[in-house]
Amino acid sequence: MDNGTLIRDIRSRLFDEKGKVWLAPIRHHSPACAAALAAMIREIRPSQILVEGPEDYTRLIPDLLHPETQPPVAIAALVDHKDRPRIAAYFPLCAHSPEFVALKEGKAIGAELAFFDLSSDRFGAEDAADLPPHPRAIQDEAAFDSGDYVRRLAEELGCRDGFELWDHLFETRIGTPDWRAFFADVGSYCAGLRATSPSAEVTDGINARREAHMARALQRAAGKGPVIAVIGGFHAAGLLSKPSGPAERGKPESMSRSYLIRYGYREMDALMGYGAGLPQPAWYERLWQAHLAQPDRMDWQAVAQDVVGAFVGEMRGKGITIAVPQQVELLRSAQLLSRLRARPGALRHDLIDALRSSLLKGEAGSLDVWSERFLTFLQGHRLGRVPESAGQPPLVADAFARARAAGFDVTDGRRRTRALDIRRKPAHLAASRFAHAMSLLDTTFVQHEGGPDLITGAQLTLLIEHWLYAWSPQVEAKLIEASIHGDTLPAACLGALLAARADLQAEGRGGEVLPLVILIKRGLLAGLGAEISPLFDELVRGLQVSARIDDTARALQDLAVLHKARGPLSLRDVLDPAPLFQAAYLRTVYLCGDLEKTGPESLGDALTALRLISDLLRDDIGEGLDAALFDAAMVRLEQVGPPPELLGAALAIRIQNGYLRPERLAEAVRGQFAGSHLETADQIRILTGVMKVAPALLWTEPQILTAVDDFLTNVSETDFFNLLPGLRLVFTELSPRETDRLAECLAETAGGRAVDFAARTTQVSQSEAEIGRVFEQEFRATLEHDGLADWFDGALTESRIP
């Protein structure tokens, strides 16, 4: 059959009046389709309505039509398969979704209602290898917006993309009483799409199986009185042909559980990224409401005014004013654009264009601030409601129960604060673990407002953690997304950590150990305890091959903290980090052997690493590590002739740890200072190393200070200026207190006190004072003459403020 015949054929075969089967090809979330469908149902009064959607969702229809249910809602299915990660799939429905309207209208006339697609456990089973483990929409409509047919037609009709084309062709006809012509047009449009889609998309895999399944279900239903089947337009042609292939028998390979959950417009719009339905639900809801208010005549002018008015109101609420002339210009442009484009009234794209024209003053990129605000407005932020009887997915229920047990007030969605005394009160520690777990899963339930940051080690002296929290539908939606990792909070956290680990490997950062230690810490804060052991094993392997000394040294430092930690990060009685700690130390010592090859770009990292190790060895938490190994590594480093910075660092560390006498460093420093260098600035490179790892040597070991002082005293003025930038950099390592200390030492060698060298007071002679006084008088007189006297007084008052 050629494409022309196919398209004509669809028109005549959608409605089988004799066999009493009516197909309603729709686009998801299209109010025009919903309106035509309602008209169709009222006229035909079918005894059965079949809706495209997994047949196991049929049991959720009573909840869906419950008086307490308020769209947007979604049916969420968690599909488990033995060979692949769990999939979370969504079937979002809003008030203007044709499927929802069909079910509501069907209930009103007492029709039998059912979903009739493949059940969700048979969904996507065969293309599992390609499935990313993230949430996916069950309605897939990518074909509506791409492909040759759409592009050519859009070009012909002057539309920029498939969305504008759809609105132009179909949403403009919302409320048309002739539903037969409307669906015939949708049907042939979709047949055109289908005919130009790559044949693999149509006939292979899941689509063909689904269509065969739905066709069989429709055949079974056909004998039992009038039936209306609501299907995505793309499948209409498939349902009209004879079902091919065997019926789906046998036990499905996956297991699926589905739940009715409340949903939000924001989440719905985000799913549009996966190609399901029309975007910006708030806009289409307005069309739907306008249609309901006046079913026989759509007042497009009123819709545009209504939308612009609401947008202006929302902006005013945010403190952004849109002046009346601009509003008028916006409406005028929208109306003229729609007329130019031969439309009954301003559609979404006309309004967006008009807004750009009338509000934007200046040059804009592809997405400007006004368009962005308006698109967000058109997206809307409505949240749905579901009756309690609908139940909750396990992870949501688990998290909710834990939130209550941990003392979080989750009776409503209000934002609250909580302070947790994590080191002294076990109950607060438990609550903190819950909060960390929720934050690990990215649920938006909590926000860390203050207190110690145990991951980065910042502000560790603080005792109290401060959290801001609120239980919202978004939290539930995020938890369902996280359900792909597990059904309980700890299981989901561990799953999320393992997934993060896999992501690191995919990014090529699998060899780094510090990120792994951070993941372990996050797990511990979330209260995972012994469950964290898979990551521990990974770390053991990672430490055998880690290649970067800075990464390994930081990991070592973190492990030292874990080793000794009490409180939130405590590992006592669960896992023994001591072997890991030792392994990390040995690895860093081993990696010291590579230091001589350090290039200039990684010198800073190498010095930091050396300082970390050296500090650790002198600290309590380094107890149990064999310091002699590190010293031997420093001896080797010193002997191979490393870059001067590393030589300085190695010597300084050895002196600091008592393995070397300071004379050796003083001698090396003098040698470098006096040596021949290409650049003057190279003379002080050794000092950089010393100051980075052991600045205290400058005041604890007088010989070293003397060496530096002698050098700086004797250097020529030109050379000094050349050295100055480098010297500044070197001495910024010092804290203000250390700077004072050093100044004292220097002053002592020069015979005096540091303050004597600080600010010099100038003696003013009497005649100079007299000149100043006269000048001030004249200046004041001039200002007074110019009427600016308060400048002078003002300035004086200000200068008096300390």
Added chain:
Amino acid sequence: MVTASQKLPAELRYHEELAVLAAADRDPKPAGWRLSPRAVRRFIIGDDKLGVSRKFWGDDPLVDRCIVALMGMQGLILVGEPGTAKSLLSELLAAAISGDSLLVVQGSAGIIEDHLRYGWNYALLLAEGPSERALVASPVMAAMRDGKVARIEELTRCAPEVQDTLISLLSERTVATPELGSGRETRAVQGFNVIATANLRDLGVNEMSSALKRRFNFETVLPIADPSFERELVARQVRERLVGQDVGASLSPDVVDVLVSVFRDLRTGTTSEGAVVTRPKSVMSTAEAVNVGHAALLDAHYLDGATPGGGHVARQVEGVVFKDDAEDQRKYRAYVDTVVKARARSSRVWADYFKAAKARSDG
């Protein structure tokens, strides 16, 4: 001899198309317009059925917005990077709406208020005193009188106080001529409006006052986003330039690809492979690419007697685009040494380009 002109105004260049459109135009026309808004749209973005060619590419909704803006009481100002066909669009709109694209004020630092309002023929002024005959109307005043579209090119190059003359012209839509007697004025006839073009970011441009900004609808003309489309456009425009010249050669698709890739890479700062390129200050517009392509073709045809290849493009790019900015030349050299060098390994045209570019920078 009209045909010998280097460049004709749009209404003459396309006068047959305009006639066809006018004959077929059944849609309502705003007062003072020669064509209906839909016919204006067809004139600019083309209509295969009527044999009307497409003249502006890349952003059809922009054309709609411009037409709608001109129907209102706001002026239209086209902004965007140089070489994005702002002036072309303004000329086409004026030709289609008023049948006259010649009412132009070319903005520059030398523009004074008289150029936007009116001046005098001083000989007549001295001989007869102020009279209608002695008054020299500016293009803007002429457009008001005749109900046509006036064009102001490079508005932001005019001094701010001169720009602000437009505020009263656009809001009152009248020019008072008190010299001719009290109460004498020229009121704008239906059909009058102003299309300005401006560059908001170039060196040496003046800021627009917010009062003036409020009287304009701003439309940004962006560089062409789709690479395949840009290639097609460059190839076509180079061909068009050669019409009437006795040059048989043309740019092969490979050469056009090299030419457009170089311009896109340097304009956007990323190559199609995702490598980052330091962007030069020079304008890497599609229009410049056409200039380079044209020059490369002439070079190959007249001087080299060869088929134009990558080398001819390379020789022109540096001369045409990187005028004398040493910093730009450094950035371009770096681009040649990394991106072009890598591509030269797998393509002959790129190898050709690389060789010529290196020869220039080393020599």
